[in-house]
Amino acid sequence: MLLPAGLSSTDEEQWVRRMLDRLAAKEQRRRPSDDDLLDRAVELSARYLGGRAIPSSVRWVENQQHRWGSCTPDHGTIRISTRLRGMPSWVVDYVIMHELVHLLVPSHGPQFWALVEHYPKAERARGFLEGFSTAASGSAEEY
Numbered sequence: 001m002l003l004p005a006g007l008s009s010t011d012e013e014q015w016v017r018r019m020l021d022r023l024a025a026k027e028q029r030r031r032p033s034d035d036d037l038l039d040r041a042v043e044l045s046a047r048y049l050g051g052r053a054i055p056s057s058v059r060w061v062e063n064q065q066h067r068w069g070s071c072t073p074d075h076g077t078i079r080i081s082t083r084l085r086g087m088p089s090w091v092v093d094y095v096i097m098h099e100l101v102h103l104l105v106p107s108h109g110p111q112f113w114a115l116v117e118h119y120p121k122a123e124r125a126r127g128f129l130e131g132f133s134t135a136a137s138g139s140a141e142e143y
Contacts, residue, residue, distance in 0.1 A: 032092070034059040037080060041096050048118040053100040060085070068129060069095040071102040078103075087132075094125030 032040065037058040045053040056076035064070065064081035071078050078099040084092050097119040105112040116122055 037078075037092075037096065040093065041078065041100055044093060044097050044119070045100050048097065049100060049104065049115065053103040055100065055103060058096065058099075069099045071099040073103050073106050076103060088128070090121045091125045091128050094119055094122055094129075097122070 034057075037060070038055065041053075041055050041058045045051050045055075054076065055078050058078040058080065060082045061079040062082050064079065064083070067081060068084060069078065069080045078096065080092070080095060080099070084095060098116055101112055101115045105115060119125075
């Protein structure tokens with residue numbers, strides 16, 4: 001790591017600590033915990049769904065190889081594929097939003113898609129995920 005010239009050892013320690021804190025915060029944003037996912041879901045529901053979709057849990061799962069997320073409306077549980085870890089936060093938010101809407105509308109009919117479209121980056125995120133899936137496997141995946 002390159003440091004600005006002429007720093008005292010105290011200033012150098014503070015600078016290194018500040019840079020490490022920034023890196024840790026960036027990594028936390030890129031790889032949120034299950035609790036972070038739940039907090040984000042509650043925030044997205046409040047912002048785009050009037051707080052009507054209230055999940056009981058949102059968690060990362062390893063066993064989703066063909067879906068980005070899934071939801072069990074009867075239990076209010078949302079599962080997000082670990083394959084999304086490290087993707088842009090607006091893409092993860094889209095998948096969370098998609099699953100939140102399933103708490104309100106189980107099917108993929110017009111009412112469902114109208115609610116999903118309340119998320120302003122929905123179309124962009126779908127394109128990102130379709131492009132990612134196609135580049136990785138040659139075919140688009142489901143949500």
